Structures are given as C-alpha cells and as structure tokens.
Amino acid sequence: MPLALTNAENSADFDTKDIIAMVSRVIPVDPFDLVIFGGTGDLARRKILPGLFRRWCAGQMPSDARIIGAARSRMDAAGYRAAVKEAIAQFGKDIRAEAEQLDGFLSRISYVTTDARGEGGWPELGAQLRDGVVRAFYFSVGPGLFGDLAERLHQFGLITDASRVVVEKPFGRDLASAKALNAELAKHFREDQIYRIDHYLGKETVQNLMAVRFGNMLFEPLWNAQYVDHIQITVAETVGVDGRGGYYDKSGAMRDMVQNHLMQLLCLIAMEPPSKFDPDAVRDEKLKVIRALEPVDYHQIVRGQYDASSEQPSYREHAENPRSTTESYVAMKVHVSNWRWAGTPFYLRTGKRLRARTSEIAVVFKETPHSIFGDEAGGHRNILTIRLQPNEGITLGVTIKEPGPGGMRLVDVPLDMSFAEALGPDAEDVPDAYERLIMDVIRGNQTLFMRGDEVEAAWAWTDPIIQGWEKRGEVPKPYDSGSAGPDDALMLLHRDGRRWRDIRT
Numbered sequence: 069m070p071l072a073l074t075n076a077e078n079s080a081d082f083d084t085k086d087i088i089a090m091v092s093r094v095i096p097v098d099p100f101d102l103v104i105f106g107g108t109g110d111l112a113r114r115k116i117l118p119g120l121f122r123r124w125c126a127g128q129m130p131s132d133a134r135i136i137g138a139a140r141s142r143m144d145a146a147g148y149r150a151a152v153k154e155a156i157a158q159f160g161k162d163i164r165a166e167a168e169q170l171d172g173f174l175s176r177i178s179y180v181t182t183d184a185r186g187e188g189g190w191p192e193l194g195a196q197l198r199d200g201v202v203r204a205f206y207f208s209v210g211p212g213l214f215g216d217l218a219e220r221l222h223q224f225g226l227i228t229d230a231s232r233v234v235v236e237k238p239f240g241r242d243l244a245s246a247k248a249l250n251a252e253l254a255k256h257f258r259e260d261q262i263y264r265i266d267h268y269l270g271k272e273t274v275q276n277l278m279a280v281r282f283g284n285m286l287f288e289p290l291w292n293a294q295y296v297d298h299i300q301i302t303v304a305e306t307v308g309v310d311g312r313g314g315y316y317d318k319s320g321a322m323r324d325m326v327q328n329h330l331m332q333l334l335c336l337i338a339m340e341p342p343s344k345f346d347p348d349a350v351r352d353e354k355l356k357v358i359r360a361l362e363p364v365d366y367h368q369i370v371r372g373q374y375d376a377s378s379e380q381p382s383y384r385e386h387a388e389n390p391r392s393t394t395e396s397y398v399a400m401k402v403h404v405s406n407w408r409w410a411g412t413p414f415y416l417r418t419g420k421r422l423r424a425r426t427s428e429i430a431v432v433f434k435e436t437p438h439s440i441f442g443d444e445a446g447g448h449r450n451i452l453t454i455r456l457q458p459n460e461g462i463t464l465g466v467t468i469k470e471p472g473p474g475g476m477r478l479v480d481v482p483l484d485m486s487f488a489e490a491l492g493p494d495a496e497d498v499p500d501a502y503e504r505l506i507m508d509v510i511r512g513n514q515t516l517f518m519r520g521d522e523v524e525a526a527w528a529w530t531d532p533i534i535q536g537w538e539k540r541g542e543v544p545k546p547y548d549s550g551s552a553g554p555d556d557a558l559m560l561l562h563r564d565g566r567r568w569r570d571i572r573t
C-alpha cells in the first residue's frame with residue numbers, strides 16, 4: 069500500500085516541472101582540451117567517450133572543445149574517429165542524437181600515438197594543446213603508468229597552471245602503494261589539480277544522500293545513536309568476474325568495492341554536516357569518519373566466494389585459479405567511534421553473483437520507547453531506505469493504523485519517492501556518473517573526488533583486515549550463485565538480534 073509522494077498534486081509548493089527544469093538544466097563548461105591516455109581502452113570506449121558525447125548533445129560542451137586520444141596503437145585521427153564512432157554505436161545506444169551532432173562531436177576529436185615510457189609522440193601532443201584553456205589529462209591506464217605519464221608531461225613542458233589530472237581506481241592495493249602513487253603525482257601536480265575518481269560519488273542518488281541529510285530539517289536531528297538502531301549498506305551484483313578474473317583475483321571484494329565505493333557511502337551517511345558544500349569542507353568531514361573507524365575484529369567479517377550454478381561457472385573457474393582464496397563477497401560489522409555513532413553498528417556487504425543487482429542504504433531507526441497500543445500492536449520501526457540502483461529513490465517506512473474496524477492494529481507502509489516517477493521521462497536525462505565527474509573536472513570542482521589523505525586513510529583501515537586474512541590463511545566461505553551470500557553472513561546480524569534486508573530489485 070504505497071502512499072504516493074510523487075508529484076505536484078500532493079503539495080502546493082512542490083512542482084514536478086520545476087524539478088525537471090532543474091535536472092535538465094545544463095550549464096556549459098569553459099573551453100577545454102582533454103587528453104585521454106588509454107584512449108583506445110575499455111573504459112574510454114564504454115564510459116568516457118559515450119559520456120562525453122552525451123554532454124555534447126546536451127549542449128554542455130563548448131563547440132571548440134578538443135578531445136585527444138592518446139595510446140600506443142599506431143593510428144591517425146581518422147582511424148581514431150572511426151573507433152570513437154563505433155564505441156558510441158556500441159555503448160551509447162540510448163543516446164538520442166542527430167547525425168549532425170555526431171559529426172560535430174567527431175570533428176572535435178584527434179589522436180596521437182604516445183608511449184608513456186618513451187619519447188615518441190609527446191612533441192606532437194604538445195603541438196595540439198592550446199594555451200589559456202583548461203587542460204585535462206585523463207589517465208585511463210593502469211596505476212603502474214601514472215608516474216611515467218606525469219614524468220613525461222613534465223619533461224615535455226605540457227603541465228600548465230590550468231592543468232588537471234584524472235586518475236582511476238584502483239588507487240594502489242595497500243597503504244604503501246597508495247602513498248607511492250600520491251608521491252609520484254605530487255612531484256608534478258598540486259593536490260588541487262588531482263582528481264581521483266570513485267564513480268560511486270558521481271551517481272545521482274549518492275549525491276542525494278547529502279541533499280537528504282543536509283537539505284532537510286526532518287532527518288538530521290534523528291541521525292545519531294540515540295535514534296538509529298543500525299545502518300545497512302548493501303551493494304549486490306548479479307555479474308560474476310568473467311572476463312576480468314586476472315585483475316579481480318589479485319584484488320577481491322575488499323579492495324575492489326569496500327575500500328572505495330562502500331567506504332564512500334559510509335562516509336556520506338556518517339559524516340558531520342560540513343560548514344558548506346565545498347570540496348575541502350566535505351572531504352575533511354569524510355576523512356574524520358574514516359579515521360574514526362574502529363579496527364574490525366575478524367569475527368565481525370565474513371568472506372565468501374561463489375560456487376558454480378547449473379548455468380554458470382564458479383568463481384575459481386572464472387578466475388582461472390582452481391585454488392583461489394580471493395573473496396567475491398564481504399560482509400562486516402563496523403563501528404564509527406565518535407559521539408554521534410557510539411554503539412550504532414554499520415553493517416556493510418557487497419558481492420558478485422548474488423540474487424539481484426541492488427544497492428541501497430537502510431537507516432533502521434529504534435522502536436518507540438513505549439507502545440501505547442499494547443503488546444499486540446507489535447514493535448515497529450521506521451526505516452529510511454535510499455535506493456542507489458536500480459529504481460533510484462527514497463522510501464520511508466511509516467507505521468500507521470491498519471485500515472478498517474477491529475481495533476488498533478498497526479502496519480508499516482512506505483512513503484515512496486521514486487525518482488523515475490517524480491521526474492518522468494526526464495529522469496533519463498540525468499547524466500551518468502562519468503559524465504558528471506568529467507564535467508566537474510573541467511569546472512574545477514573536486515567535491516566528488518577523493519583527496520590523497522582520504523585514500524590513504526581508507527587503506528590504513530583496510531590493510532590490517534587483509535593482512536589478517538593472509539596471516540591466518542583464511543579461505544572464503546562458498547555460497548551459491550544467485551543466493552544472498554554465505555550463511556555466516558546471516559549469523560553476523562542474527563547474533564545481534566537483527567536481520568539483513570532482502571536482496572531484491
């Protein structure tokens with residue numbers, strides 16, 4: 069029985085048209101040159117180039133913007149344009165565009181053959197860059213090349229004051245390697261020029277976490293250990309690691325998802341209100357959360373690895389490592405040791421090949437201190453659920469009287485705000501994470517990017533957990549493909565008298 073809180077009919081001062089206008093409002097960015105190192109790679113083809121094309125179609129990119137692909141492959145600009153066209157056809161199927169728009173976009177694209185470890189191509193790249201415009205270098209390559217690329221850019225005098233560098237995860241595989249990467253970048257770029265991407269921060273609903281918390285009076289007074297029983301953060305995927313077993317088997321869910329994406333979600337949910345929505349104010353508060361995380365006892369963590377199903381191979385087959393002890397699932401109980409959260413557990417879980425693809429954060433409030441309706445009415449809790457994907461939206465479970473005669477029976481109903489319903493077809497025009505983040509790079513807004521100290525603090529907390537597993541020679545628990553994860557994960561909450569929310573879309 070959902071109570072629809074969806075559109076203007078429900079409120080005099082809430083107009084869907086205004087929201088749609090805001091969402092679709094496009095503020096053009098300044099002229100820029102964007103160099104994509106790894107311009108022929110998977111990420112560029114799947115995300116970066118189709119994303120840029122969407123922004124072009126939305127009118128956000130200036131007509132003289134330049135996008136320069138850079139990679140080792142020998143090809144000319146025409147060859148690269150053809151590859152970009154193909155990538156857009158394959159990965160940008162949803163883009164509604166006229167042929168002229170595509171031609172216009174392709175006319176902004178060129179290519180240089182460069183080698184991060186050699187000298188070829190760098191003067192040619194320099195010749196294509198303009199002075200007086202934003203210069204962004206996107207390192208869409210493995211972290212092993214970050215230092216070399218920064219060095220070459222410096223050697224050939226290509227780094228200007230208006231230059232920015234964008235780097236992808238994984239940003240290191242432990243604290244020592246993250247520190248080394250930070251140091252390599254810091255040799256030639258200031259911190260305010262470095263944009264470390266965590267694409268979860270670019271997701272519309274993830275940003276909405278901040279809007280919900282700090283744009284409403286309703287929630288913030290209750291957002292603490294006194295009123296919140298516990299918080300669950302779930303990022304469940306149905307995909308396995310097929311095709312990327314080589315990378316994944318050396319990482320595992322802890323490095324691939326928890327150290328970055330789940331940690332960012334935890335920070336946004338747990339942080340104190342920043343004094344303003346400004347990059348350092350926000351990141352200072354997130355950093356305090358990471359530093360307040362208690363070390364996790366190994367009894368409070370469950371690692372899992374998916375088994376084969378009738379149609380799908382097991383993790384070990386996907387990873388081509390019959391004895392792999394890498395986890396494809398992690399669940400853990402975490403404490404943020406500060407006044408706001410003392411005693412309130414945060415339960416985090418993420419895994420591959422689970423029952424459904426769903427990511428959500430559930431804030432489970434405490435029961436009322438005293439029930440005036442007697443024992444029969446049962447105990448009820450408000451649960452605020454923020455659904456990150458799919459079906460993005462926010463639901464607040466509210467207890468009401470069960471309609472009809474027969475006494476005072478209580479029932480929980482959702483106050484449901486689905487973004488797709490509220491925004492209608494225009495919800496589709498909301499930029500995807502990469503689009504938004506790349507435009508933020510051009511605008512010079514670092515709020516949704518990780519600062520160097522944040523990444524290091526996250527590794528400092530993660531390292532002992534991984535080292536503990538290695539030291540104890542721990543083997544992950546098997547779980548069925550298509551299930552909710554290993555049974556031990558159920559016990560993690562059961563022991564505390566709680567239960568996980570269902571994994572379903």
Ligand code: BG6
Pocket residue numbers: 305324325
């Ligand atoms: C990536 C991980 O960072 O995020 C992948 O490397 C994971 O393993 C992906 O599948 C999930 O992202 P999304 O946006 O699909 O939730």
